[in-house]
Amino acid sequence: MNEFELIARYFDRPARRAVLGVGDDAALLAPTPGMQLAVSADMLVEGRHFFADVSPEALGHKALAVNLSDLAAMGAVPAWCTLSLALPRVDEAWLSGFAAGFFALADEAGIELVGGDTTRGPLTIAIQVAGEVPAGLALLRSGARPGDEVWVSGAVGAAAVAVAARNGELTLDAATLAACSRRLDLPLPRLALGARLRGLASAALDISDGLLADLGHIAARSGCGARIDWDAVPVDPALSGLPEPVRRQAALAGGDDYELCFTAPPQAHAQLEALAQTLAVPLSCIGRMVAQPGVGAFVQEQPIVLPRAGFDHFAA
Amino acid sequence: MNEFELIARYFDRPARRAVLGVGDDAALLAPTPGMQLAVSADMLVEGRHFFADVSPEALGHKALAVNLSDLAAMGAVPAWCTLSLALPRVDEAWLSGFAAGFFALADEAGIELVGGDTTRGPLTIAIQVAGEVPAGLALLRSGARPGDEVWVSGAVGAAAVAVAARNGELTLDAATLAACSRRLDLPLPRLALGARLRGLASAALDISDGLLADLGHIAARSGCGARIDWDAVPVDPALSGLPEPVRRQAALAGGDDYELCFTAPPQAHAQLEALAQTLAVPLSCIGRMVAQPGVGAFVQEQPIVLPRAGFDHFAA
Numbered sequence: 001m002n003e004f005e006l007i008a009r010y011f012d013r014p015a016r017r018a019v020l021g022v023g024d025d026a027a028l029l030a031p032t033p034g035m036q037l038a039v040s041a042d043m044l045v046e047g048r049h050f051f052a053d054v055s056p057e058a059l060g061h062k063a064l065a066v067n068l069s070d071l072a073a074m075g076a077v078p079a080w081c082t083l084s085l086a087l088p089r090v091d092e093a094w095l096s097g098f099a100a101g102f103f104a105l106a107d108e109a110g111i112e113l114v115g116g117d118t119t120r121g122p123l124t125i126a127i128q129v130a131g132e133v134p135a136g137l138a139l140l141r142s143g144a145r146p147g148d149e150v151w152v153s154g155a156v157g158a159a160a161v162a163v164a165a166r167n168g169e170l171t172l173d174a175a176t177l178a179a180c181s182r183r184l185d186l187p188l189p190r191l192a193l194g195a196r197l198r199g200l201a202s203a204a205l206d207i208s209d210g211l212l213a214d215l216g217h218i219a220a221r222s223g224c225g226a227r228i229d230w231d232a233v234p235v236d237p238a239l240s241g242l243p244e245p246v247r248r249q250a251a252l253a254g255g256d257d258y259e260l261c262f263t264a265p266p267q268a269h270a271q272l273e274a275l276a277q278t279l280a281v282p283l284s285c286i287g288r289m290v291a292q293p294g295v296g297a298f299v300q301e302q303p304i305v306l307p308r309a310g311f312d313h314f315a316a
Numbered sequence: 317m318n319e320f321e322l323i324a325r326y327f328d329r330p331a332r333r334a335v336l337g338v339g340d341d342a343a344l345l346a347p348t349p350g351m352q353l354a355v356s357a358d359m360l361v362e363g364r365h366f367f368a369d370v371s372p373e374a375l376g377h378k379a380l381a382v383n384l385s386d387l388a389a390m391g392a393v394p395a396w397c398t399l400s401l402a403l404p405r406v407d408e409a410w411l412s413g414f415a416a417g418f419f420a421l422a423d424e425a426g427i428e429l430v431g432g433d434t435t436r437g438p439l440t441i442a443i444q445v446a447g448e449v450p451a452g453l454a455l456l457r458s459g460a461r462p463g464d465e466v467w468v469s470g471a472v473g474a475a476a477v478a479v480a481a482r483n484g485e486l487t488l489d490a491a492t493l494a495a496c497s498r499r500l501d502l503p504l505p506r507l508a509l510g511a512r513l514r515g516l517a518s519a520a521l522d523i524s525d526g527l528l529a530d531l532g533h534i535a536a537r538s539g540c541g542a543r544i545d546w547d548a549v550p551v552d553p554a555l556s557g558l559p560e561p562v563r564r565q566a567a568l569a570g571g572d573d574y575e576l577c578f579t580a581p582p583q584a585h586a587q588l589e590a591l592a593q594t595l596a597v598p599l600s601c602i603g604r605m606v607a608q609p610g611v612g613a614f615v616q617e618q619p620i621v622l623p624r625a626g627f628d629h630f631a632a
Contacts, residue, residue: 033349076342138342
């Protein structure tokens with residue numbers, strides 16, 4: 001199978017919203033008048049962002065999910081994406097699985113694959129997504145103010161525990177490993193929540209580097225700080241049997257859960273609790289933005305000290 | 317240097333046209349009303365698309381150039397791009413050179429880097445570009461009609477000769493190697509030409525897989541065929557001392573020159589010759605579209621048979 005057959009068999013689907021889809025020098029898109037575009041790109045490398053033994057379906061899902069999560073964090077509605085894929089060999093079973101996982105999520109999220117590239121090389125997946133958001137209503141990292149409450153969606157910590165287990169740093173029982181692995185391999189971008197936070201949240205992002213590190217990005221861009229109440233952090237129930245230091249490290253510094261962390265003025269509290277009911281997405285108020293720079297988590301006024309604050313791809 | 321410092325030092329420049337540039341979950345762009353977006357993505361892998369000894373400046377230029385060439389082929393005006401980079405290590409001299417080459421061309425082309433990703437991994441560059449084109453005026457591959465003339469910009473063949481020399485398949489004198497290498501390493505996307513071909517050309521693409529193979533894409537999408545007159549093909553002057561079979565293979569089947577190949581009705585002939593003068597870009601009429609499917613090059617009615625028709629990343 002050559003490059004063109006590969007694209008035709010696995011990635012070329014009839015254009016829906018696109019004016020022109022896969023197959024020309026470029027795709028053609030007609031942006032919706034009055035909307036701004038939110039554009040983001042992520043690259044996943046084997047051995048770094050995923051393990052060689054991950055199922056191709058899960059990988060196709062996850063590669064797109066982490067990109068969609070960025071759109072969710074902006075309050076944008078997914079519109080189109082491109083996929084560039086370096087493959088060590090043409091493995092039809094792998095391609096078929098990858099495409100199945102990718103398109104299942106793409107269809108659910110309403111995003112259209114309009115172009116990309118395939119080449120031989122070390123397994124690498126580069127995706128770029130674009131979403132639409134009404135002009136001026138995107139959720140930025142820079143809008144938090146002292147006094148705003150800090151919220152997090154869903155539950156955190158499970159994906160980091162799965163990573164630690166796969167790296168041999170933790171031993172888990174089978175049920176815990178399965179639950180945590182599912183969070184790591186099949187993150188669900190909080191698209192419906194992101195869109196509904198427009199006009200409610202003052203700042204937002206998705207948690208990919210770790211709750212404290214990511215909240216630090218909001219604090220830095222907003223020119224303030226944040227205090228988190230550890231007892232309010234929604235630690236994933238899958239971690240209930242694990243030692244407290246592991247739970248804290250995973251929930252506060254573990255990435256990969258792709259939940260949203262956002263801030264909102266206290267007046268929005270009741271509306272956010274109602275939204276959680278409407279969407280059936282847990283929303284936890286975990287702390288407050290403060291004037292003094294710096295982000296910390298506390299247990300009864302005592303600061304929690306973590307061995308590692310967040311994830312850095314270029315750390316030694 | 318960590319990931320954030322790396323981005324800040326080499327890739328984060330103040331947003332110009334973008335509503336919001338590098339540093340949030342996504343960039344925010346405001347599309348120009350009435351314009352469609354042309355979107356394309358390319359991935360370059362070390363050892364496959366470039367040699368390990370290529371200068372980082374040249375690589376930064378080329379990685380963007382091959383993407384811009386796709387916008388040129390659509391008649392689109394470059395607007396913004398994302399860059400995802402997997403790096404085996406943080407090498408500041410390399411990054412500084414890569415960024416210099418990338419931004420020099422980006423500034424010249426008027427395209428803004430608005431986001432991307434950096435990670436550790438085998439050297440891989442994934443770029444996605446977006447350009448604007450007035451609704452309905454993009455140059456597609458599907459618009460050629462029997463009787464249309466076939467044109468090519470500039471000169472072809474030099475880049476393929478440089479590849480063959482670096483692969484040890486050819487021995488060149490120093491001047492020829494330098495001239496051919498320059499075409500391979502520093503392709504110039506034909507952006508001004510592409511924009512001016514709107515309304516003149518019936519179909520267009522950029523030559524990346526080889527002249528005959530790429531013209532075959534136009535023919536297939538347009539439901540016709542093409543006949544090329546070898547004597548009219550603008551073979552790069554750097555190839556003048558090489559044997560005829562090498563010249564033919566390089567000019568007809570070699571990729572990487574990133575010239576435009578396009579078709580136009582014969583009535584546009586004089587206008588295209590005038591445009592060549594205006595832009596100081598050679599335009600050669602090299603043949604004609606025909607009703608019968610298939611693409612061939614001829615010398616005095618005798619078909620030329622080439623050992624290899626084009627480049628395929630997944631060929632054995």
